[in-house]
Amino acid sequence: MGERARTAFAIMSGTTDAQKSAALIAAAAQLRASQKSILAANVQDMNQGRKNGLSDAMLDRLMIDEGRLDAIASAVEQVAKLDDPVGAVIDRNQRPNGLIMERVRVPLGVIGIIYESRPNVTADAAALGLRSGNAVILRGGSEAIESNRAIHKAMVAGVVEAGLPEDAIQLVQTTDRGAVGAMLKASGLIDIIIPRGGKSLVARVQEEARVPVLAHLDGIxxxxxxxxxxxxxxxxxxxxxxxxxxxxxxxxxxxxxxxxxxxxxxxxxxxxxxxxxxxxxxxxxxxxxxxxxxxxxxxxxxxxxxxxxxxxxxxxxxxxxxxxxxxxxxxxxxxxxxxxxxxxxxxxxxxxxxxxxxxxxxxxxxxFGLGAEIGISTGRLHARGPVALEGLTTYKWVVRGTGQIRP
Amino acid sequence: MGERARTAFAIMSGTTDAQKSAALIAAAAQLRASQKSILAANVQDMNQGRKNGLSDAMLDRLMIDEGRLDAIASAVEQVAKLDDPVGAVIDRNQRPNGLIMERVRVPLGVIGIIYESRPNVTADAAALGLRSGNAVILRGGSEAIESNRAIHKAMVAGVVEAGLPEDAIQLVQTTDRGAVGAMLKASGLIDIIIPRGGKSLVARVQEEARVPVLAHLDGIxxxxxxxxxxxxxxxxxxxxxxxxxxxxxxxxxxxxxxxxxxxxxxxxxxxxxxxxxxxxxxxxxxxxxxxxxxxxxxxxxxxxxxxxxxxxxxxxxxxxxxxxxxxxxxxxxxxxxxxxxxxxxxxxxxxxxxxxxxxxxxxxxxxFGLGAEIGISTGRLHARGPVALEGLTTYKWVVRGTGQIRP
Structure with missing residues (x-):
């Protein structure tokens, strides 16, 4: 999955604002068109959840009805309308030797998102990752696996319809806990892990990860x-x-x-x-x-x-x-x-x-005027506070010369 | 050491551009004034190095003479002259409810620097860390321990003379390899580790670290x-x-x-x-x-x-x-x-x-016009490419209101 994500990322880096936006509009349309299958998948999860004795609060977080699915699709459309941070010139200076140095915003790469029961995260996280030109690997909670699969399938259909690679959004299909461990150790394949969930999930991720983590711990x-x-x-x-x-x-x-x-x-x-x-x-x-x-x-x-x-x-x-x-x-x-x-x-x-x-x-x-956020980072590195699209990007230095060599 | 560094960092965050600059000018003066003791300490390292069979190339990297010490002090003075990145307002926007949101540059925190034989890194890294308002914990190579101690002692004298906390620059005094392991696991105390050295050092740091690492691997x-x-x-x-x-x-x-x-x-x-x-x-x-x-x-x-x-x-x-x-x-x-x-x-x-x-x-x-650099980051997060003073900072969000509450 990591290698397929890297290949998809290489393609995503070359896509335009309009392509990424169109892909999300198409993904939202597919979510609406797939209402029947998504709600049916959610019923499966809800039945299994009741069997497994999930609390009412957890069942409520898991549940998707027509209204909630509409909200999920609308949120994807909102992300499509946000400004694309990629390509912006952060700063620029010309050196005495004529070299022009620019820092240009680029996507972060392959983002792994590990989350718990709410299936709307599948759509939110995929939309934010894609909007900023990244490839995402999603790993949701096992109790929401059918809902997540159905949402993922619909979104990928939209992405492909818009001509972007299907591997730009991948969902871990197994509920095996070993998959999380593999993601946390996939340095070189996954550039950053974003955990979204309770304290114990975040703590486990921070403890085991060999990949950088953008984490939100307590809000005291x-x-x-x-x-x-x-x-x-x-x-x-x-x-x-x-x-x-x-x-x-x-x-x-x-x-x-x-x-x-x-x-x-x-x-x-x-x-x-x-x-x-x-x-x-x-x-x-x-x-x-x-x-x-x-x-x-x-x-x-x-x-x-x-x-x-x-x-x-x-x-x-x-x-x-x-x-x-x-x-x-x-x-x-x-x-x-x-x-x-x-x-x-x-x-x-x-x-x-x-x-x-x-x-x-x-x-x-x-x-804060940032549009949708993927979380609030309490760490000090990379992005701090509310992490929105810009937090899912990095920059590269672009040096333009006319044949300069270094004395 | 980590706790003392955090205390020092809390004080450093409140210092002005002028104080930090003055501290480095004083540190450089102390380096020059301590020429005799620094060169004597270096002779000890060189003698021990010859006994231990260090290669000529390694001995050359280790050696400090009057000219090299002058260059080390001058480099510290150069850093004193660089613009202080701290306090700069990165961006600012006023919301419809009147709240003003600013991102303001602040020091990164406590920076751990792990490096190999060149003793000039002791001065360079301390100067860059201090200039940007951080506290640093330095861990140099055992073969340079006497030189590092002498350089560190001189710089701390300058820092204290200028009224800044002595713990703003700490040197690990032991050559025990366990000290590196402790630094790599000191999350909550050390905010970032910067390894400067060969591939095997950087690889060990990346493998073992629980603290974020700003690493420069190969330059292919x-x-x-x-x-x-x-x-x-x-x-x-x-x-x-x-x-x-x-x-x-x-x-x-x-x-x-x-x-x-x-x-x-x-x-x-x-x-x-x-x-x-x-x-x-x-x-x-x-x-x-x-x-x-x-x-x-x-x-x-x-x-x-x-x-x-x-x-x-x-x-x-x-x-x-x-x-x-x-x-x-x-x-x-x-x-x-x-x-x-x-x-x-x-x-x-x-x-x-x-x-x-x-x-x-x-x-x-x-x-690139950045002044001195602490390294070139080949990672994707936080800072990328040449890492200079700005790469040793982060930001905080400052929200100014007039009593706004959230509807």
Whole structure:
């Protein structure tokens, strides 16, 4: 598969924006045209899932109905409309000897995507990979294998119809776990592995991979309420950051309140009134009888639930020290009207995303204006934060001369 | 060491351009002031090296005299003068909701550099790492340990004098090979490992590392002489690409001549007359009796010597297929006056650097206008081609709001 993907990639590198876009439009049309077979395949997975005792939440993630399939096809069409990053000249300089040096954006290569139950990832990941000129190898969860096969088959039909190589999108057809191991060790064939799933999947991938990994681990996001925070903004931001959707990686997990912030009580009250459990240190617990005591592990926990840990800090230094110790380099927020404090926080917080006076729930490629994202990288190399099409590219140096030789 | 480096990095992230530059100027001054102790330490290494039977070439790489030490200090001063990449705003966009999204360049973090005998790498790597706001952990070859210690001590004195943390530059003091293994597995403490040395070192690092690696493997560089190549340029470029310095990674190792190029004989003659051994396929061997026959492994060999493999190809497709099969994604060159052919080559050759009508010996950060380089990356992720200061940085997303919450 790796070798076929490399061959497909060599062809993909030479395709135009229009060809890649047309292939995705055709793939979306094929998804819609294959509604019957995709829904039938999904019924097989759902029946097997029920037999295997999957939880209702897992069955819900697995399920595809007409509406969801339409959303999947529409998402592919949206990706087709995004700007193609490939071919853009990043920078250019002419040397005194006349050589012109350009960095030009090119596809990354062969991308391996390993994911869990949601079958829509099959379409999303294939679309993003293809749009940016890559070849992709998809490895979905075994519980979604029939749905994934049906979605993959439809998309490949569209890709081939548009004249692009069928191997540009490959799906691992076996549910054997050894296939994942083989992907993780396929250096020279696979250029990057992107895991999309829970912590244990990502941890396994990071542990075993010999291929570079673009990984998103925890999102332990902090909001620091500075002493000069606007009280209305503080309440609105904290409640939104925690409660808008508690299951997303950009949700706030820890609230750090400056000891000189004048109105910590109303802030906690607002969260508690929204139904949020507040696990605080002693200073927090004194403020409201509904708060409970935070244990040590609370500061390192991504709840993904209506629970927040809360701590009183002596100032920005203690806030930053807490974040450095317990954070996950995802998204951290400062709320203050003092621009100097904000800039200090922005410079010193070592997070992929730092925000000033905004809700951490904005941590999403779409909200950043990047279009669809394949994930949010908490690593430091290559792409950081929301990874969209540009994150699936690299560059090459193009040197144009007129016969120059080096003295 | 890793934890001390992280602490130092946290401080380094907050330093200004002027502070980092001043620290390097002070470090260079300390190198000059410590001439006596550095040369004495080097004499110890040289004596030990002779006892251990190091080759003359290895002893030459190890040796430091007054002139070489002056060059080492000057190189550090040159790095001090380079533009600081940190703080630059890569891009910026304002969203309809008023949020301002910026990508701002920040240091990469803690960089581990593992290298072999040349002690000048201690100074070069420390200077490049520090200039871009990183903390570095250096691990040099055991044969240079005394020289490395003396150079490191002098530089740290300068760094401290300038008010920066001494742990910003750390040297592994033991020559125990286990130290390398520990660095390779220090994920969470070391952000990236850069190996600088021979193939076996780089291969070991790539095999064992759990930390991302910025590696430069072989430089098997090709020059393809198209049928429309200018004959004078073809000769000048091929001779320079092979013979200017045969031991550099940008040296040409394989010459691919289009079968319709009208003057292959004079081209081979020019190389042979310069003392280059030409190992050719049958078509090449017919052109000059001084050529010898290429074996299969010649096409995969980085000679780093006055030897070139040469093959006649049927056209650009065969040239590109050969490069895809045997190349190392380093630097590949097309010589032609036909712009359409050049552009096809530029698009399809999957190399970090592709050149048109220029010698592959220009593959060097200085020639690209980047200042000093830490290496040439043949990987696809993060930085590609010559890696200079910018390659030692990453970015963070800075989001500035006025109280926005996500609907």
């Amino acid at each position: 996001c902090h909001t620091y309420i500075g002493k000069a925070a606007d009280q209305d903004k503080a309440i609105a931001i904290a409640v939104n950051a925690k409660m808008r959707r508690t299951g997303v990686c950009g949700a706030m997990e820890t609230l750090l309140i400056d000891q000189d912030y004048p109105a910590p009580g109303p802030l906690l009250r607002a969260l508690l009134d929204e139904g949020c459990e507040v696990r605080g240190d002693d200073a927090i617990m004194e403020l409201d009888p509904r708060t409970v005591s935070a244990e040590t592990e609370d500061w390192n926990t991504e709840y993904l639930a209506p629970i927040v840990s809360a701590r009183m800090v002596s100032g920005i230094d203690e806030a930053l020290t807490h974040i450095a110790e317990h954070g996950s380099h995802h998204t951290d927020v400062v709320v203050t009207e003092d621009e100097a404090v904000a800039n200090q926080f922005i410079q010193r917080a070592d997070s992929a995303i730092v925000m000033w006076n905004a809700s951490s729930q904005f941590a999403d490629g779409g909200e | 560089c090709h020059t393809y002489i198209g049928k429309a190549a200018d004959q004078d340029k073809a000769i000048a470029i091929a001779v320079n690409a092979k013979m200017r310095r045969t031991g550099v990674c940008g040296a040409m190792e394989t010459l691919l001549i289009d079968q319709d190029y009208p003057a292959p004989g004079p081209l081979l003659r020019a190389l042979l007359d310069e003392g280059c051994e030409v190992r050719g396929d049958d078509a090449i061997m017919e052109l000059d009796p001084r050529t010898v026959s290429a074996e299969t492994e010649d096409w995969n060999t980085e000679y780093l010597a006055p030897i070139v493999s040469a093959r006649m190809v049927s056209g650009i497709d065969e040239a590109l297929t050969h490069i895809a099969e045997h190349g190392s994604h380093h630097t590949d060159v097309v010589v032609t006056e036909d712009e359409a052919v050049a552009n096809q080559f530029i698009q399809r050759a999957d190399s970090a650097i592709v050149m048109w009508n220029a010698s592959s010996q220009f593959a060097d950060g200085g020639e």
